[in-house]
Amino acid sequence: MAHIIDTAPAFEAFAESAALESPFTREQLWRDRYEAAHPDVFASFYAGDVSPRRPLAQVRELARVRRQAAAAAAALAPVINEVDETVRTMLGLPAEPAPAHVLLVGGGSVNASVGRLGGGVAVFHCLEWFRAAEDWRVLAAHETTHAWHEIALDGTPPDDDLAWITFSEGLAVRGSQEAVPGRAECDYFWYGHAGFDRWLAWCHEHEAQLRSHLRERLTDASAADALFGAGRYEGHSRTGYFVAARLLADTQHSLAELVRLTTTEASDLIRSALAS
Numbered sequence: 514m515a516h517i518i519d520t521a522p523a524f525e526a527f528a529e530s531a532a533l534e535s536p537f538t539r540e541q542l543w544r545d546r547y548e549a550a551h552p553d554v555f556a557s558f559y560a561g562d563v564s565p566r567r568p569l570a571q572v573r574e575l576a577r578v579r580r581q582a583a584a585a586a587a588a589l590a591p592v593i594n595e596v597d598e599t600v601r602t603m604l605g606l607p608a609e610p611a612p613a614h615v616l617l618v619g620g621g622s623v624n625a626s627v628g629r630l631g632g633g634v635a636v637f638h639c640l641e642w643f644r645a646a647e648d649w650r651v652l653a654a655h656e657t658t659h660a661w662h663e664i665a666l667d668g669t670p671p672d673d674d675l676a677w678i679t680f681s682e683g684l685a686v687r688g689s690q691e692a693v694p695g696r697a698e699c700d701y702f703w704y705g706h707a708g709f710d711r712w713l714a715w716c717h718e719h720e721a722q723l724r725s726h727l728r729e730r731l732t733d734a735s736a737a738d739a740l741f742g743a744g745r746y747e748g749h750s751r752t753g754y755f756v757a758a759r760l761l762a763d764t765q766h767s768l769a770e771l772v773r774l775t776t777t778e779a780s781d782l783i784r785s786a787l788a789s
Contacts, residue, residue, distance in 0.1 A: 600661055616638050651700050678737050679740075684772065724756055
């Protein structure tokens with residue numbers, strides 16, 4: 514069974530006390546009732562670059578978020594348990610050390626992320642993004658692959674090496690594809706959100722261009738934002754995930770082989786794949 518830290522009861526206690534309060538008072542109660550109930554969790558979560566401390570949407574749309582959080586907390590434990598074991602087995606890694614999985618209502622800027630908690634690796638699942646358990650299964654597999662990969666590395670990976678970022682994200686997409694097979698191709702990049710068929714078609718049509726762009730910018734870590742972050746390349750976001758998955762598929766290495774590469778070996782593999 515996966516190690517799950519569920520903050521949803523503390524969120525529900527906060528929401529009940531804040532339901533009839535003003536947004537300003539709700540923000541204060543958020544800190545005093547919710548964050549204070551899990552200080553280590555929120556300190557770790559907020560250590561990430563994409564985790565704002567002011568939950569503006571959450572306190573203004575409290576009724577909606579409260580319903581989503583309750584539904585997510587009830588649905589996600591079995592999904593996480595199954596996905597965590599599937600990913601670990603697929604990667605061929607020992608059962609311990611294992612990542613923690615945290616269910617929380619976050620700042621609204623990220624649906625899930627991987628960080629450090631209590632000296633170990635943790636996946637933060639942000640309940641305010643929940644729509645359906647089956648959509649979350651793919652997202653959970655993506656982030657859980659990142660988490661087990663970080664454990665296998667036994668150290669913090671570099672964040673300023675675009676070749677490494679490409680490898681890491683490609684591995685996570687591959688992990689979700691193999692852990693949760695049979696989904697529409699778009700789901701492995703957009704997790705069940707509709708309306709991205711044209712995005713996928715554009716990526717396929719411009720794959721050679723994407724590879725060329727990545728090859729030319731490989732020494733420029735700032736280029737990661739347009740490919741993997743909030744930015745855009747040629748008007749399209751998240752195209753780096755598409756090309757990263759294609760590059761790792763081309764290597765014909767199994768996931769168990771890929772996860773055992775050092776960061777240097779992984780970066781070199783991407784450079785070699787782009788050069789061919």
